Amino acid sequence: MDYPLLNVFWTMCIFFLWVLWFVLLFRIIGDIFRDDTLGGWGKAGWLIFVVILPFLGVFVYLIVRGRGMGARMEARMNQNEQQFQTYIRDVAAAPGSSTSDELAKLAALKNNGDITEEDYQRAKHKVLA
Template structure:
């Protein structure tokens, strides 16, 4: 059999080489994740001008290792703060949506009865008016 056409057996690739291959592959995937996160942060930042976004993008794409390190040193702290603000904004929007979808009334029956009792205690309405309004609220 021809030496070049021989299939690679498991014994031809030692375990240590498998480990190093996997390590480099996962580091490469990790680096790509960092690059995408940096690019997303560049375009998410409202305080950065269009020229600033273009400059950082070109720097990170043309010189990815150096660009990523410089970006993380220069703007890494703000990156976390922007993420936190974005998460809080999404949480507030979700809570507002749930409140609207659930149709939670602003005033409950208890609140209305308390206001009605205060009106009666101050003498603004009579006992008969109080009973009529109370029946209407509880119905």
């Protein structure tokens, strides 16, 4: 036992901070690529800055564009939700299909995990109404 308990604690802390750093780095890189308002040269510049000087690049990115990261993520989530709801409405209200066909499609979507139980019940209620 040549490794005291305090050293184990510090090793765990350093490992946790290392993992946290990479999560933050990849989240920022993902935000750079997902931002539609940023042009190609802007994306390339930020990416080079974050990759070449990672600590300074990440901190500057968070200071300059950090507030918008949450807004962009929320807008993307809302857009995905709207697309999903549109898809559910289109599938549930396909023309020329009977009620049993629509219920079978909804059951298949639920069984595949594409929709939740709550979404399934709402769509089922619309079909049966």
